[in-house]
Amino acid sequence: MQIVSSYGVEIKKKNIPLRATLDIFRKAVSYLIPVYAETWEELSEIRNPQKRFNEAEHLVHETKKNHARFLFDRHFPKMSSYLRRAAIQHALGAVSSYQTRLSLWKKGELRGRPKLVCENHAMPVFYRDVMYKEAEPGEDAAHLKLFDGREWKWFQVKLLHTDMEYLRKKWSGKKASAPTLERKHHKYFLRFSYTEEVSLSKTDVKEQVICSVDLGINTDAVCSIMRADGTILGRKFINFSSDKDHLYHVLGRIRRFQREHSSRQVQSRWDYAKRLNMELSRKIAAEITKYAAEYQADVIVFEYLEMQGKISGKKKQKLHLWRKRDIQKLCEHQAHRNRIRVSRVSARNTSRLACDGSGAVVRNQENHSLCTFRTGKQYNCDLSASYNIGARYFIRELLKSLPETGRSSLEAKVPAVKRRTSCVYADLRKLYVEVNNLKAA
Structure with missing residues (x-):
C-alpha cells in the first residue's frame, strides 16, 4: 500500500520575486483555460491522456516542426518548459472538470449551471534541477528559478530552521517529490511530498x-x-x-465583538478560532x-x-x-x-x-x-x-x-x-x- 505524506517548509527570505512568479504562472493558466475550452471538442476525442496533453501543448507552443495555433509564447516568453507544462496540465484539468459538471447539469443531476472560472488559485511546481536545487547538506536554504519581472533567474531561498530540522529527523534518506509553492496566511511555503510503501497488519x-x-x-x-x-x-x-478552554475564550471574545460591532471585520478572529x-x-x-x-x-x-x-x-x-x-x-x-x-x-x-x-x-x-x-x-x-x-x-x-x-x-x-x-x-x-x-x- 502506498501512503503519501506532505510537509510545508516556510520560506523566510522575503526580498525574492515569489509574488511575480506566482502571478505569471496564474496568468498563464488563465490564458490557457479559454483556449482549451474553445478546442475541447477536438481534444476530448483523444482518449489517451498523454496524447491529449501533447496535442494541447502543440496548440500553444511554437517549435521548428510545429506551428502553434495560439500566441501563448508571445505573451509568456522564456517561460520554463516544465512550468509551461504544469500550467497546461492545470488548465486541462479545469476545463475537463467544467465539461463533466456541465454534462451532469444537462442531465438534471446537478443544480445550477456550472461556470468556467478562468481566475484561479493555481500554484507552480518547482521541478528538480531545472526549477529547484537543494543547498549544501545541513544548510537551511534552497535555490529556485523565479521570474523577476523581466527574465527567469536563480535565487537562493532561506527556509525555516525548525521545519528543515524536522525533515532531516523524520524523512532523512527518503526522496521527496518536486516541491509545490504554497501560500497560507500571508506566508509562503514549499510543500514536499513523500511516498512510502507499507504493508498493513494481516493478523487473524x-x-x-x-x-x-x-x-x-x-x-x-x-x-x-x-x-x-x-x-x-x-x-x-x-x-x-x-486547548479547549483557550478555544472557548476566543469564541467568547468573538461573541462580544459581534454584539458591539455586528459581524463585520470579524473574519480574522474566526480564522484564528478555526486554526x-x-x-x-x-x-x-x-x-x-x-x-x-x-x-x-x-x-x-x-x-x-x-x-x-x-x-x-x-x-x-x-x-x-x-x-x-x-x-x-x-x-x-x-x-x-x-x-x-x-x-x-x-x-x-x-x-x-x-x-x-x-x-x-x-x-x-x-x-x-x-x-x-x-x-x-x-x-x-x-x-x-x-x-x-x-x-x-x-x-x-x-x-x-x-x-x-x-x-x-x-x-x-x-x-x-x-x-x-x-x-x-x-x-x-x-x-x-x-x-x-x-x-x-
Missing part, C-alpha cells in the same frame, strides 16, 4: 488486538484496548482541556495513534458518525466545531504509517445501551459523562460506548469468517448479534464462547 481476527475509540464533545476521546474474547488490556481518556480547532484535531489524532501503537494494536475502530439535518440546542456551536471527520482522517493516515488498519462500525445505540447487556442507561444530569445501568451500577458512559464499539467490530469479523451454516447456528444461540445496531460488549463475550464450542464440536 481471533489473534487481533484493537483500539476502539469513542469520540466525544466533553471528553475528546476514550480508547479501549481489546482482544477478540472481550479481554480489556488498557483504557485511556484523552482530553485537552486547556485552534484544527490544531486540537491534530493533537487528538496523534494521541490516539500513539496509544494504539504502544499496545501494538492491529486495528483502530471508530464509529461511523454522520450528522444530518439542522442542529439545535444549547450545544449547537460545540457540535458545529466538532471535527470528528478530520480526527478520523488524520488518525487513519498516521495509523497506516504505523501499519495499523482502520475500521468503522455503526454508531447507533453505542452510548445509549449499557455494555453489560442490561439495556438502556440513564444519564447523570449533573455530570453528563456518567450514567446509571439498570442494575444500579454507575459507570462512565463514554467508556461503556468504547467497549460496545470494539465489540461490534469483533462480532462482525467473527461472523464474517464463518460459513453460512455456522453463522446461522451462532445467531440462534446468541440472538442479540442478529441486529448489529443493538450489539453490546456482553454479546461479544457470549458469542466468543459459542464460537469456540462450535469449532470444538
Whole structure:
C-alpha cells in the first residue's frame, strides 16, 4: 500500500520575486483555460491522456516542426518548459472538470449551471534541477528559478530552521517529490511530498488486538484496548482541556465583538478560532495513534458518525466545531504509517445501551459523562460506548469468517448479534464462547 505524506517548509527570505512568479504562472493558466475550452471538442476525442496533453501543448507552443495555433509564447516568453507544462496540465484539468459538471447539469443531476472560472488559485511546481536545487547538506536554504519581472533567474531561498530540522529527523534518506509553492496566511511555503510503501497488519481476527475509540464533545476521546474474547488490556481518556478552554475564550471574545460591532471585520478572529480547532484535531489524532501503537494494536475502530439535518440546542456551536471527520482522517493516515488498519462500525445505540447487556442507561444530569445501568451500577458512559464499539467490530469479523451454516447456528444461540445496531460488549463475550464450542464440536 502506498501512503503519501506532505510537509510545508516556510520560506523566510522575503526580498525574492515569489509574488511575480506566482502571478505569471496564474496568468498563464488563465490564458490557457479559454483556449482549451474553445478546442475541447477536438481534444476530448483523444482518449489517451498523454496524447491529449501533447496535442494541447502543440496548440500553444511554437517549435521548428510545429506551428502553434495560439500566441501563448508571445505573451509568456522564456517561460520554463516544465512550468509551461504544469500550467497546461492545470488548465486541462479545469476545463475537463467544467465539461463533466456541465454534462451532469444537462442531465438534471446537478443544480445550477456550472461556470468556467478562468481566475484561479493555481500554484507552480518547482521541478528538480531545472526549477529547484537543494543547498549544501545541513544548510537551511534552497535555490529556485523565479521570474523577476523581466527574465527567469536563480535565487537562493532561506527556509525555516525548525521545519528543515524536522525533515532531516523524520524523512532523512527518503526522496521527496518536486516541491509545490504554497501560500497560507500571508506566508509562503514549499510543500514536499513523500511516498512510502507499507504493508498493513494481516493478523487473524481471533489473534487481533484493537483500539476502539469513542469520540466525544466533553471528553475528546476514550480508547479501549481489546482482544477478540472481550479481554480489556488498557483504557485511556484523552482530553485537552486547556486547548479547549483557550478555544472557548476566543469564541467568547468573538461573541462580544459581534454584539458591539455586528459581524463585520470579524473574519480574522474566526480564522484564528478555526486554526485552534484544527490544531486540537491534530493533537487528538496523534494521541490516539500513539496509544494504539504502544499496545501494538492491529486495528483502530471508530464509529461511523454522520450528522444530518439542522442542529439545535444549547450545544449547537460545540457540535458545529466538532471535527470528528478530520480526527478520523488524520488518525487513519498516521495509523497506516504505523501499519495499523482502520475500521468503522455503526454508531447507533453505542452510548445509549449499557455494555453489560442490561439495556438502556440513564444519564447523570449533573455530570453528563456518567450514567446509571439498570442494575444500579454507575459507570462512565463514554467508556461503556468504547467497549460496545470494539465489540461490534469483533462480532462482525467473527461472523464474517464463518460459513453460512455456522453463522446461522451462532445467531440462534446468541440472538442479540442478529441486529448489529443493538450489539453490546456482553454479546461479544457470549458469542466468543459459542464460537469456540462450535469449532470444538
